[in-house]
Amino acid sequence: MEQKAITFTIDGVEIKGSPGQTIMQAADEAGVYIPRLCYLKDLTPHGSCRICTVMVNGRSQAACTQPITEGMVVENNTDALDEHRRNIVDMLFVEGNHYCMFCEKSGNCELQAMAYRLGICAPKYPYLFPQSNVDASHPDILIDRNRCILCGRCVIASRDVDGKNVFEFVGRGPEKRIAVNAEAKLSDTDIDVTDKAAQVCPVGAIIKKRVGFAVPIGERLYDKEPIGSDIESKKNK
Amino acid sequence: MNETLQATVKKICEENGNDRTKMINIVKSVQKKIGCVNNESIDSIAKQVNAPRVDVEGVVSFYAFLSKESKGKIVIRLCNDVVDKIKGVDKVAEAFCDELGIKMGDTTSDDTFTLEYTPCIGMCDQAPAALINDTVVTDLSPDKIKKLISDLKEQNDPSKISFPKGDGNNAHELVNSMVNNNILKKGEVIFSDFESGASLKKALSMKPEEVIGVIKTSSLRGRGGAGFPTGLKWEFTRAAKGDRKIVMCNADEGEPGTFKDRVILTERYDLLFEGMAIAGYAIGSDAGIIYLRGEYLYLKNFLESMIGKAKENGFLGKKILGLEGFDFDIRIQMGAGAYICGEESALISSCEGLRGDPKTRPPFPAQKGYKNCPTTVNNVETFCCVSKILDIGAEKFVQIGTKGSTGTKVLSISGDCKKPGIYEFPFGVTLEELLGDAGAEDVQAVLVGGPSGQFIASDGFKRKICFTDLATGGSIVIFNKQRNMLEIADEYMAFFEEESCGYCTPCRVGNVLLKKCLERIIDGKGEPKDLDYLNELGESIKLTSRCGLGQTSPNPVLTTIKNFRSQYESIIKEKKDGMQPGFDIKKAINEAENLTGRKSVIF
Ligand SMILES: Cc1cc2nc3c(=O)[nH]c(=O)nc-3n(C[C@H](O)[C@H](O)[C@H](O)COP(=O)(O)O)c2cc1C
Ligand code: SF4
Numbered sequence: 001m002e003q004k005a006i007t008f009t010i011d012g013v014e015i016k017g018s019p020g021q022t023i024m025q026a027a028d029e030a031g032v033y034i035p036r037l038c039y040l041k042d043l044t045p046h047g048s049c050r051i052c053t054v055m056v057n058g059r060s061q062a063a064c065t066q067p068i069t070e071g072m073v074v075e076n077n078t079d080a081l082d083e084h085r086r087n088i089v090d091m092l093f094v095e096g097n098h099y100c101m102f103c104e105k106s107g108n109c110e111l112q113a114m115a116y117r118l119g120i121c122a123p124k125y126p127y128l129f130p131q132s133n134v135d136a137s138h139p140d141i142l143i144d145r146n147r148c149i150l151c152g153r154c155v156i157a158s159r160d161v162d163g164k165n166v167f168e169f170v171g172r173g174p175e176k177r178i179a180v181n182a183e184a185k186l187s188d189t190d191i192d193v194t195d196k197a198a199q200v201c202p203v204g205a206i207i208k209k210r211v212g213f214a215v216p217i218g219e220r221l222y223d224k225e226p227i228g229s230d231i232e233s234k235k236n237k
Numbered sequence: 238m239n240e241t242l243q244a245t246v247k248k249i250c251e252e253n254g255n256d257r258t259k260m261i262n263i264v265k266s267v268q269k270k271i272g273c274v275n276n277e278s279i280d281s282i283a284k285q286v287n288a289p290r291v292d293v294e295g296v297v298s299f300y301a302f303l304s305k306e307s308k309g310k311i312v313i314r315l316c317n318d319v320v321d322k323i324k325g326v327d328k329v330a331e332a333f334c335d336e337l338g339i340k341m342g343d344t345t346s347d348d349t350f351t352l353e354y355t356p357c358i359g360m361c362d363q364a365p366a367a368l369i370n371d372t373v374v375t376d377l378s379p380d381k382i383k384k385l386i387s388d389l390k391e392q393n394d395p396s397k398i399s400f401p402k403g404d405g406n407n408a409h410e411l412v413n414s415m416v417n418n419n420i421l422k423k424g425e426v427i428f429s430d431f432e433s434g435a436s437l438k439k440a441l442s443m444k445p446e447e448v449i450g451v452i453k454t455s456s457l458r459g460r461g462g463a464g465f466p467t468g469l470k471w472e473f474t475r476a477a478k479g480d481r482k483i484v485m486c487n488a489d490e491g492e493p494g495t496f497k498d499r500v501i502l503t504e505r506y507d508l509l510f511e512g513m514a515i516a517g518y519a520i521g522s523d524a525g526i527i528y529l530r531g532e533y534l535y536l537k538n539f540l541e542s543m544i545g546k547a548k549e550n551g552f553l554g555k556k557i558l559g560l561e562g563f564d565f566d567i568r569i570q571m572g573a574g575a576y577i578c579g580e581e582s583a584l585i586s587s588c589e590g591l592r593g594d595p596k597t598r599p600p601f602p603a604q605k606g607y608k609n610c611p612t613t614v615n616n617v618e619t620f621c622c623v624s625k626i627l628d629i630g631a632e633k634f635v636q637i638g639t640k641g642s643t644g645t646k647v648l649s650i651s652g653d654c655k656k657p658g659i660y661e662f663p664f665g666v667t668l669e670e671l672l673g674d675a676g677a678e679d680v681q682a683v684l685v686g687g688p689s690g691q692f693i694a695s696d697g698f699k700r701k702i703c704f705t706d707l708a709t710g711g712s713i714v715i716f717n718k719q720r721n722m723l724e725i726a727d728e729y730m731a732f733f734e735e736e737s738c739g740y741c742t743p744c745r746v747g748n749v750l751l752k753k754c755l756e757r758i759i760d761g762k763g764e765p766k767d768l769d770y771l772n773e774l775g776e777s778i779k780l781t782s783r784c785g786l787g788q789t790s791p792n793p794v795l796t797t798i799k800n801f802r803s804q805y806e807s808i809i810k811e812k813k814d815g816m817q818p819g820f821d822i823k824k825a826i827n828e829a830e831n832l833t834g835r836k837s838v839i840f
Contacts, residue, residue, distance in 0.1 A: 050742050062783070065598075084776075091743065091746035094746070095745075128749065172575070173734060173735060173745060174745060174746070174749050175739070179291050179294060
């Protein structure tokens with residue numbers, strides 16, 4: 001059965017999507033970039049980072065979880081929303097211990113790239129300097145919780161794609177952190193370096209061993225073009 | 238591996254059908270039996286119910302009443318809500334510490350006592366109060382602590398201590414509590430006379446759609462805080478696709494300063510059960526769940542026994558009032574110490590044995606709720622209103638209150654007033670009127686709707702309690718002119734920081750940042766631009782947070798800045814030397830001075 005397309009607007013531009021799509025999915029297909037960190041195509045949206053907050057008919061909603069409806073009016077690229085997004089990115093920076101200058105992920109890091117895209121030079125909030133730990137027990141994978149932004153991608157990928165449940169959140173509120181399905185160590189879980197869960201981290205919290213700096217800094221993904229360019233390029237075609 | 242522990246855990250899991258969705262019950266039972274849910278128990282539970290161990294750990298680490306570390310046999314949880322502070326809980330805490338020789342948060346060396354703080358336990362009208370294991374102890378004062386501890390040492394079990402009995406059903410053998418109802422004003426809906434069974438009978442004589450019609454005509458709006466039209470919610474739930482539908486009663490009552498559901502549950506359970514059964518009939522459900530906050534465990538046996546009585550009377554159970562095909566039963570699900578579980582989708586998560594994270598919406602509970610069944614979640618008082626509406630008729634109900642806010646509202650009034658307690662007013666009552674009734678003098682501020690609501694200054698005392706002016710789930714806290722509004726806002730921010738589920742960035746991190754800045758101002762290190770900083774940060778948290786907690790948590794700061802700005806301005810001063818007040822140059826160079834062994838010539 002052919003389902004009727006849904007027409008709505010983002011920043012005044014008409015977009016067509018199919019029923020059941022979220023704002024994010026429809027926007028991506030149309031080449032309209034909505035900034036995001038926790039959302040990753042093909043994974044169940046987590047809706048936790050809140051960077052994709054857009055105004056829908058005047059109310060704030062997360063674009064990654066909000067379904068499209070006929071005639072809805074979405075605001076995305078506004079000064080006010082970008083200010084809120086900068087604030088959230090700032091929060092993520094001060095919540096962790098992010099040392100971009102010597103982080104292996106630099107240049108490929110979505111958090112760093114988002115900060116650049118939004119024009120952040122330094123966070124306006126005071127650093128919280130949390131005490132976090134590193135788990136280097138696994139032969140092929142390293143977890144550095146200093147850099148974790150609690151996006152949930154690894155949890156979802158391990159559960160839904162790998163069928164393993166290697167990761168889950170523990171603790172509540174500011175104490176919330178990522179934990180592994182073992183009393184303490186990642187090496188006691190059944191994760192494998194080829195698992196989806198090991199590929200999806202947007203930052204440098206879950207990284208593969210022995211491939212560090214394979215691509216030199218300066219030649220990495222976001223060193224060349226801003227985050228979101230791939231999506232925006234669809235529109236220009 | 239400890240075999241007895243494994244056997245204990247196995248037995249508990251089996252009693253719960255090795256059912257993962259019963260996780261809260263399982264971990265609570267383990268905690269009760271062995272004093273904690275340690276790594277070994279987590280492993281055993283995971284194996285027994287076939288869940289990833291990290292999921293079990295995720296649950297245990299979420300709820301305040303669960304702990305991986307072993308605690309004393311007797312856990313004293315002293316309520317440190319703002320109202321308890323006003324009523325002198327700090328001195329009580331000192332007395333406990335002195336008597337036990339430990340600090341707050343510690344356990345005695347013989348593992349008998351653990352002493353810790355807990356947020357509002359719903360006893361603000363008889364504060365300071367504490368939960369000692371499952372027993373509520375109210376009206377504490379420093380002079381009572383010595384005897385209390387010696388009694389506890391002697392009996393080894395707080396439930397065996399003979400406290401004076403409270404009023405009404407608090408004295409019932411199954412409640413057996415020193416808690417008092419303090420019902421100081423009875424209104425026309427909740428605390429008026431009611432004949433059990435009459436409303437249900439009327440409902441069952443109509444078609445379910447007609448019952449929903451009556452509720453819509455009554456313009457009843459939810460009493461839990463959000464004020465959603467009840468009839469509409471039921472209509473959605475009835476219309477939603479699903480083989481089974483669920484009626485969920487929200488008895489989590491976690492908003493600081495709210496204790497009205499406690500009293501309704503104690504004295505008006507008949508109205509509640511009947512309202513739930515009517516909801517069941519209206520939406521086509523045979524299953525009701527009451528989610529009761531962990532702090533109100535002392536009411537559980539009593540309520541279960543009253544559910545049994547209602548069944549005997551034919552008001553619940555199979556073929557209700559003889560109507561073939563209408564079955565409706567109610568069970569109680571206990572919470573485990575998490576304010577966020579009062580949020581309806583988090584409440585459902587918790588009932589499903591998960592961490593109490595709110596769910597992604599849509600789908601809304603009315604579409605996909607408990608175990609994916611269409612679910613209507615309503616507050617205790619809302620269900621009671623339903624019974625009364627069926628009893629007196631929608632036309633009479635709309636006569637009470639105001640046009641957009643029909644009926645009455647049960648308010649929990651506490652803080653600086655002579656008569657803290659329960660007041661049922663018709664909607665439209667002004668703050669001035671209720672302050673008068675509660676015997677409040679010299680009032681500086683009224684907190685309407687708890688910390689997620691707003692602080693109102695005296696220029697707003699003519700404002701009305703209703704959905705279009707001052708909406709509230711029932712919490713009214715009064716502060717006199719001696720109180721420091723900044724410190725109060727800071728206390729409430731500590732509450733939100735602690736109670737955020739941590740799922741989304743703005744609420745998890747933003748509240749911490751708000752509090753940090755507020756602390757700095759209180760410390761005398763504030764700068765004029767801090768007020769803009771707080772306002773902007775607060776707005777970002779409100780706009781981008783994922784659920785109602787974060788969408789309201791900056792309110793203590795934002796509404797005190799708005800209505801008590803002079804208190805902020807009086808301690809924020811531009812520094813003459815042009816330095817940032819938050820920066821202490823002497824402290825910053827102290828280490829360098831020590832290293833070099835000489836003093837700075839400039840500072
Ligand atoms: C953080 C938070 C806590 C809440 N706590 C409660 C509560 O303790 N009791 C309650 O009835 N509603 C509470 N609510 C509101 C519920 O989400 C929901 O709106 C309500 O139970 C619906 O019932 P009603 O329509 O009858 O009011 C809370 C909401 C939030 C966001
Ligand atoms: S707003 Fe707060 S409580 Fe609600 S989902 Fe986000 S972190 Fe959790």
